[in-house]
Amino acid sequence: MKKNDRLYMKRCFELAKKGSGMTSPNPMVGAVVVKGGEVIAEGYHKMPGQPHAEINVLNQAGRRANGATLYLNLEPCTHYGRTPPCVDRIIEAGIRRVVCASVDPNPLVNGKGVERLRQAGIEVIVGILEEEARRLNEVYLTYITKGLPFAILKLALSLDGRITLSDGGWITGQEARKTGHRLRSQVDAILVGRGTVIKDDPQLTTRLVRGKDPIRIIVDSKATLPSGSRVITKNKGRIILAATKLASSRRLERLKAQGVEVLIVKEKDGLVDLRALLKKLAKREITSLLVEGGAKIATSFLKERLINKVTFFISPKIIGQGGLTATTDRLPLIELSQVVYKKIGKEILVTGYM
Numbered sequence: 001m002k003k004n005d006r007l008y009m010k011r012c013f014e015l016a017k018k019g020s021g022m023t024s025p026n027p028m029v030g031a032v033v034v035k036g037g038e039v040i041a042e043g044y045h046k047m048p049g050q051p052h053a054e055i056n057v058l059n060q061a062g063r064r065a066n067g068a069t070l071y072l073n074l075e076p077c078t079h080y081g082r083t084p085p086c087v088d089r090i091i092e093a094g095i096r097r098v099v100c101a102s103v104d105p106n107p108l109v110n111g112k113g114v115e116r117l118r119q120a121g122i123e124v125i126v127g128i129l130e131e132e133a134r135r136l137n138e139v140y141l142t143y144i145t146k147g148l149p150f151a152i153l154k155l156a157l158s159l160d161g162r163i164t165l166s167d168g169g170w171i172t173g174q175e176a177r178k179t180g181h182r183l184r185s186q187v188d189a190i191l192v193g194r195g196t197v198i199k200d201d202p203q204l205t206t207r208l209v210r211g212k213d214p215i216r217i218i219v220d221s222k223a224t225l226p227s228g229s230r231v232i233t234k235n236k237g238r239i240i241l242a243a244t245k246l247a248s249s250r251r252l253e254r255l256k257a258q259g260v261e262v263l264i265v266k267e268k269d270g271l272v273d274l275r276a277l278l279k280k281l282a283k284r285e286i287t288s289l290l291v292e293g294g295a296k297i298a299t300s301f302l303k304e305r306l307i308n309k310v311t312f313f314i315s316p317k318i319i320g321q322g323g324l325t326a327t328t329d330r331l332p333l334i335e336l337s338q339v340v341y342k343k344i345g346k347e348i349l350v351t352g353y354m
Contacts, residue, residue: 001125005071005099008032008039009128012073012101013136015044015053021186021212022047025285027074027104027140031057033095035068052077054086058093066094073133075104075113075126087116097123101133106144142308143287148278151289152187153298153307154180155326156347162319163295163326164199175345176313178208183311185211187288189240189281193297194220201230204292213237215286219297221271223247223255223262232258240281242272274304299327302334307354310336314348 015030023029023045031053033041041064043056051059054076058065076086076098090098103111103126117124134141139150155163156171165171172180184190185206196202197218204216215238216231223243225232232239232255239260243252244267252262265277281289291301301307336352343349 001128004034004037005125005128008034008069008071009073009099009101009133011039011042012071013129013132015042016073016136018044019046024048024139024188024287025143026052027137029053029072029074032071033057033061033065033068034071035064040064040068049082052083052086055083055089058089058095061093067096068094069097069099070095072098072100073136074102075100075109075111076117077104077106077109078112078116079108087113090117091120091122095122097125099125099128101128102126102130105141138308139288143282147282148275148306149188149281149286149289150308151278151291151301151306152183152309152311153291153301154183154311154313155293155298156180156313156315157326158315158317158319160318160320161326162324163293164324165319171315171317171319172313172347173315173345174208176315176347176349179344179349180313181206181208182211184214184290185209187214187290188286189215189217189288190290190292191217191219191297192292193294194218194225195296196292196294197225197229197231199294203230203234205235214290215240217242217281217289219272219274219277221246221267223251225255227254227258232260242277244270244272246270271300274300274306278306295324295326295328299329299331302327302331303329305354309353310351312350313344314350316346 011032012030016028019028026048030044032039041057041061043053043060045053078085078087098117114124142150157163158171190204205213217240219242221244240263241255241260242263242265256262265272339352341348341350
């Protein structure tokens with residue numbers, strides 16, 4: 001490892017994050033080309049179908065890439081997908097040294113990129129800030145290795161563990177709600193249960209911030225969702241209804257006519273089998289999922305151990321018996337790891353991993 005390898009790798013992370021919420025099902029990748037101690041080009045992957053970070057940065061560097069060092073937070077690909085292999089272009093550009101933070105676990109890559117570069121006589125260093133690199137692409141790594149979306153449970157809670165006010169108002173303030181909408185813009189899809197749609201009539205958009213709206217997924221085993229729900233009538237984006245064979249064909253056809261995509265999932269105790277649902281979503285290249293409610297859905301996801309990360313907004317309110325609790329059933333003790341606390345307006349944002 002050379003003196004500034006960590007510095008340039010951190011810059012790769014910063015560049016990669018510019019693609020947050022836009023690269024799925026691909027990973028976020030940043031790239032830096034350095035020659036003679038000087039950064040001569042920077043780039044990142046913007047979205048599927050567009051050039052990868054390696055190609056963007058090499059196009060920018062041009063002939064100056066010959067003899068330079070290329071920094072990447074993830075191993076370059078060796079296969080044809082939506083775009084050609086990146087390793088071929090790296091070799092053609094005359095790159096002398098490649099420093100990447102981690103190997104790509106995708107079976108189509110998984111060390112093949114490193115091996116190919118070394119066979120071409122290029123020095124390859126792997127493992128610089130590897131843990132940070134894995135955290136950056138936690139969504140992609142979960143999707144690739146487990147065949148499931150990376151699921152985040154988001155809840156707004158009072159000090160006494162309630163998730164609703166008796167008058168139907170907001171538990172959290174504007175800043176916390178903006179943060180929640182920003183999180184929506186960074187995931188592929190948002191999921192709620194039928195009860196939340198009926199009670200709150202939400203739009204499930206990112207209207208408080210600039211960003212793309214996620215796919216809306218509604219879990220409704222019998223497809224009894226009201227056809228006038230705002231999530232259907234007010235939005236033009238993709239909406240998926242997860243139902244079972246218990247749903248009547250008439251109701252399903254009615255929802256399809258309104259532009260809703262119906263996904264029939266096997267049942268479990270009369271309800272949608274959540275693990276089976278997540279597998280179906282992954283096959284549709286939905287790599288990240290924000291689970292927003294309600295209490296029954298949150299409890300079921302936690303019981304099935306399908307949550308990877310939690311994001312709780314704790315509000316300085318005591319609601320008492322007027323509000324619903326965050327869970328509907330007893331759960332085994334769950335202790336989070338890598339917990340982070342952050343003040344957002346009047347609320348405390350708690351994040352951690354299962």
